[in-house]
Amino acid sequence: MDLDIVALSRLQFGATALYHFLFVPLTIGLSVLLAIMETVYVMTGRVIWRDITKFWGTLFGINFAMGVATGVVMEFQFGMNWSYYSHYVGDVFGAPLAIEALMAFFLEATFVGLFFFGWDKLSKVGHLVTTYAVAMGTNLSALWILIANGWMQNPVGAVFNAKTMRMEVSDFYEILTNTVAQAKFVHTVSAGYACASIFVLGVSAWYLLKNRHVELAKRSMTVAASFGLAASLSVVLLGDESGYQSSEHQKMKLAAIEAMWETHPAPAPFTVFGFPDQEARETHYAVHIPMVMGLIGTRSLNTVIPGIDELVKRAEARIAQGLKAYAALQQIREAGSTTSVTQGVRDAFELNGPDMGYALLLKRYVDDPRQATPEQIRQAAWDTVPQVAPLFWTFRLMVGIGMFLILLTLTFFVLSARRRLDRHAWLLKLAVFAIPLPWIAAEAGWMVAEFGRQPWIIEGVLPTAVAVSNLGATTLLITLLGFIALYTLLLVIELKLMFRAIRNGPHDEHPPMVGDVLRGFGRNPSRPFASGS
Amino acid sequence: MILHDLLGYDTLRIIWWLLLGIVLVGFALTDGFDLGAGILLPFTGRNDIERRVVINSVGPVWEGNQVWLVLGGGAIFAAWPQLYAVSFSGFYLALFVVLTALILRPVAFKFRSKRDDPGWRARWDWVLFYSGLVPSLIFGVAIGNVLQGVPFRFTPDMHILYEGSFIGLLNPFALLCGMVSVVMLVMHAAGWLVFKTDGAVAERARMFGMLAALLTVALYALAGVLLLTVVNGYRITSVVDVLGPSNPMLKTAEVRAGAWFANYAAHPWTLIAPAAGFAGAIGALLALMARRGGLALFCSGLGIAGIILSVGASMFPFIMPSSIDPRASLMVWDSSSSHMTLFIMLVTTGIFLPIVLAYTSWVYHVLWGKVDEDAIREERGHAY
Numbered sequence: 001m002d003l004d005i006v007a008l009s010r011l012q013f014g015a016t017a018l019y020h021f022l023f024v025p026l027t028i029g030l031s032v033l034l035a036i037m038e039t040v041y042v043m044t045g046r047v048i049w050r051d052i053t054k055f056w057g058t059l060f061g062i063n064f065a066m067g068v069a070t071g072v073v074m075e076f077q078f079g080m081n082w083s084y085y086s087h088y089v090g091d092v093f094g095a096p097l098a099i100e101a102l103m104a105f106f107l108e109a110t111f112v113g114l115f116f117f118g119w120d121k122l123s124k125v126g127h128l129v130t131t132y133a134v135a136m137g138t139n140l141s142a143l144w145i146l147i148a149n150g151w152m153q154n155p156v157g158a159v160f161n162a163k164t165m166r167m168e169v170s171d172f173y174e175i176l177t178n179t180v181a182q183a184k185f186v187h188t189v190s191a192g193y194a195c196a197s198i199f200v201l202g203v204s205a206w207y208l209l210k211n212r213h214v215e216l217a218k219r220s221m222t223v224a225a226s227f228g229l230a231a232s233l234s235v236v237l238l239g240d241e242s243g244y245q246s247s248e249h250q251k252m253k254l255a256a257i258e259a260m261w262e263t264h265p266a267p268a269p270f271t272v273f274g275f276p277d278q279e280a281r282e283t284h285y286a287v288h289i290p291m292v293m294g295l296i297g298t299r300s301l302n303t304v305i306p307g308i309d310e311l312v313k314r315a316e317a318r319i320a321q322g323l324k325a326y327a328a329l330q331q332i333r334e335a336g337s338t339t340s341v342t343q344g345v346r347d348a349f350e351l352n353g354p355d356m357g358y359a360l361l362l363k364r365y366v367d368d369p370r371q372a373t374p375e376q377i378r379q380a381a382w383d384t385v386p387q388v389a390p391l392f393w394t395f396r397l398m399v400g401i402g403m404f405l406i407l408l409t410l411t412f413f414v415l416s417a418r419r420r421l422d423r424h425a426w427l428l429k430l431a432v433f434a435i436p437l438p439w440i441a442a443e444a445g446w447m448v449a450e451f452g453r454q455p456w457i458i459e460g461v462l463p464t465a466v467a468v469s470n471l472g473a474t475t476l477l478i479t480l481l482g483f484i485a486l487y488t489l490l491l492v493i494e495l496k497l498m499f500r501a502i503r504n505g506p507h508d509e510h511p512p513m514v515g516d517v518l519r520g521f522g523r524n525p526s527r528p529f530a531s532g533s
Numbered sequence: 534m535i536l537h538d539l540l541g542y543d544t545l546r547i548i549w550w551l552l553l554g555i556v557l558v559g560f561a562l563t564d565g566f567d568l569g570a571g572i573l574l575p576f577t578g579r580n581d582i583e584r585r586v587v588i589n590s591v592g593p594v595w596e597g598n599q600v601w602l603v604l605g606g607g608a609i610f611a612a613w614p615q616l617y618a619v620s621f622s623g624f625y626l627a628l629f630v631v632l633t634a635l636i637l638r639p640v641a642f643k644f645r646s647k648r649d650d651p652g653w654r655a656r657w658d659w660v661l662f663y664s665g666l667v668p669s670l671i672f673g674v675a676i677g678n679v680l681q682g683v684p685f686r687f688t689p690d691m692h693i694l695y696e697g698s699f700i701g702l703l704n705p706f707a708l709l710c711g712m713v714s715v716v717m718l719v720m721h722a723a724g725w726l727v728f729k730t731d732g733a734v735a736e737r738a739r740m741f742g743m744l745a746a747l748l749t750v751a752l753y754a755l756a757g758v759l760l761l762t763v764v765n766g767y768r769i770t771s772v773v774d775v776l777g778p779s780n781p782m783l784k785t786a787e788v789r790a791g792a793w794f795a796n797y798a799a800h801p802w803t804l805i806a807p808a809a810g811f812a813g814a815i816g817a818l819l820a821l822m823a824r825r826g827g828l829a830l831f832c833s834g835l836g837i838a839g840i841i842l843s844v845g846a847s848m849f850p851f852i853m854p855s856s857i858d859p860r861a862s863l864m865v866w867d868s869s870s871s872h873m874t875l876f877i878m879l880v881t882t883g884i885f886l887p888i889v890l891a892y893t894s895w896v897y898h899v900l901w902g903k904v905d906e907d908a909i910r911e912e913r914g915h916a917y
Contacts (some may be wrong), residue, residue, distance in 0.1 A: 062645060068599075069640050071603075072599075079621025083622035090611070090618065090870065094617070097611065105600045106600045113594055114900070165691045168871040169874050172877050384686030405666075447676065471625060
């Protein structure tokens with residue numbers, strides 16, 4: 001039953017996180033695009049830019065509501081489903097979450113109301129400041145959650161405390177400047193910008209195809225194409241891999257992504273295609289490009305990237321050291337304090353403490369890791385290899401889409417510079433059909449990062465299987481099904497409202513825009529104009 | 534980093550205990566009125582325009598208000614990780630029900646007025662009612678259970694074993710606390726609606742608000758009497774090291790009748806909290822009778838703050854007692870984060886909370902004034 005609880009807890013977290021991540025990238029990117037569009041309005045004073053901002057703002061609002069709805073669940077879930085995790089690393093992991101609320105959520109949530117309700121209550125510049133505050137809030141929230149997530153991938157700046165049985169902060173600055181967190185932040189935020197750009201580009205292309213709202217669509221496309229080109233270049237070139245050399249399991253993740261079962265001499269080749277086979281520990285029908293992997297992974301020609309076989313050997317050695325630390329810890333806890341055990345025990349704990357998490361990998365097989373057989377230790381070492389095939393494929397899917405988005409945004413950038421946006425219907429159609437791609441890439445990226453972290457919840461420190469709450473399988477099943485049912489229902493309603501808002505276009509907005517009234521589209525000409533017109 | 538030694542571990546623990554109270558009060562005072570407005574929605578708005586008046590009165594601010602709840606979760610995680618781990622996993626199904634409400638709420642606000650269909654709007658109105666009522670009730674029920682002690686223990690590795698059930702949470706005393714929570718937030722929301730609206734909506738809100746204020750006084754008093762007579766408190770029975778490591782298993786404690794009143798006897802000034810609870814609710818009643826919305830809002834806020842702080846004052850230094858293994862009870866001295874984390878979080882809060890309060894005040898200032906029914910009828914200036 002234990003395994004069921006772990007599997008169900010993981011499934012629930014994965015489902016809710018992937019679902020939440022359907023809304024996050026668009027929120028991050030669209031908030032910045034709104035700020036850019038409104039800046040143009042304030043600088044040029046041309047009312048069409050206000051219409052543009054309001055129209056995309058409506059779509060932003062629908063999406064934002066879903067992001068808020070699914071975001072609260074994420075925060076609660078750590079404590080609900082992962083109580084040992086919360087106890088074990090709350091001292092470190094809780095801080096960025098609390099700071100995220102203080103610094104980011106208050107900013108975006110307080111000003112998002114004013115964004116919608118404040119058009120008539122604020123001056124032009126006042127409203128622009130509001131939009132900037134929303135954009136800053138969404139982007140800062142990405143920063144803090146990725147500092148938290150980066151620490152799960154590369155737990156720097158913290159030490160285990162035997163008296164409290166948990167990890168505690170030793171150097172907060174190190175946690176903030178974690179290389180993995182920084183790489184993730186740039187990568188994820190760029191992905192959000194690309195996602196929103198493709199969304200704006202695609203919806204605008206649809207309008208051009210239908211010959212509706214042409215002025216709004218062309219202007220939106222110009223912004224989206226240039227911003228989107230910069231973003232998709234950034235998301236691919238400043239990919240996450242830059243952080244993959246910073247820790248042992250990040251290296252394992254890289255080896256799994258590449259299905260590198262054995263260590264190759266530097267620079268390693270890149271496997272473009274193949275069928276990774278976890279059982280046989282080889283990749284069938286592999287097609288390699290020489291040297292490319294070494295270049296991408298290490299940005300050098302002579303750094304060796306360790307393969308899976310070598311990393312497993314290292315893991316086995318660390319389990320042995322971790323067992324020494326675990327044994328010492330038990331003696332310390334039985335004695336009541338570090339001062340009442342011998343120097344030898346203290347040294348063993350100090351020396352091997354960083355590897356203690358590896359001993360906990362054995363909890364899957366035995367209650368007391370000290371009783372583990374050599375066979376179980378070997379098995380546990382192989383457990384440190386994540387599922388290779390899903391990582392191999394999701395990574396390639398993500399990168400492939402990234403490359404395509406660069407080409408697409410580049411094409412539209414050129415078209416817009418030459419004022420030929422509406423000349424090629426097939427390109428416009430392509431842009432419409434490209435709308436789902438950034439979402440697919442983002443979800444694939446989440447899989448690479450989080451599925452690839454397995455079997456760890458905190459790399460090298462705490463295995464996922466040990467971190468769950470002590471809940472019944474039925475309870476977990478009820479909530480899992482509950483979340484899925486509720487989320488599916490809301491997603492259907494959300495998509496319907498999105499499509500409706502897009503079909504209706506900018507003129508169905510409440511309150512109607514000044515530009516509409518000026519162009520004679522308003523339903524009631526005697527209605528007083530809003531201020532700022 | 535040795536900066537954190539500037540403040541003693543014990544001082545930081547006290548400060549974070551106070552901050553926990555402040556964040557909970559902040560949540561109840563801000564999100565409280567929009568949750569309460571959700572509960573009052575079907576009863577104060579009889580037609581679509583009136584309902585939209587109620588919804589738009591909280592429309593621009595509820596999202597920011599709810600961040601107090603998110604901050605509460607984050608602050609408990611960061612400063613009281615064991616409290617976070619025990620309460621969130623222990624109250625598992627109850628929190629799931631709260632989450633269904635919190636998932637539906639933003640969506641209901643945003644989606645309700647996107648279509649003209651009366652059936653669509655009526656459904657979302659009931660969702661807003663549900664999502665206002667359920668969190669208000671369950672957070673109160675949770676406090677009621679904490680006061681009685683929660684059935685959890687620790688394994689030697691500090692895994693948490695929770696031995697209660699969802700139905701067990703819904704015991705009479707806990708439900709009474711849930712009712713206190715609901716009526717006090719309804720009282721608060723009534724003050725808000727009288728302050729932000731006119732006409733029929735304000736008048737109906739006033740009547741419900743007076744009723745809620747009366748019930749707040751009565752039910753809060755009843756809960757106090759039960760706490761003195763039937764519901765037992767807890768007491769520490771060993772020497773406590775206020776600078777010690779955050780490991781709850783290093784002390785001993787016991788169940789003791791009337792122990793939740795020991796602090797009031799030892800430090801009579803703490804009676805300010807329950808006194809403010811009663812005075813605020815009575816003040817809100819009088820202000821509503823006099824049709825003074827702003828004053829009613831102030832008084833209900835005072836009452837709510839008093840009621841929440843009285844729970845803390847009664848239980849100190851306990852935060853979450855264990856009913857099956859009192860030794861495992863979480864208290865201020867043994868369930869906090871490390872010295873350094875508490876210090877870093879205090880500095881961060883010291884910088885950002887004033888900034889948050891400043892811009893929040895500015896936003897409320899911009900939105901000052903009553904919700905204009907005509908403007909809603911003519912589709913101007915209101916998003917929902």
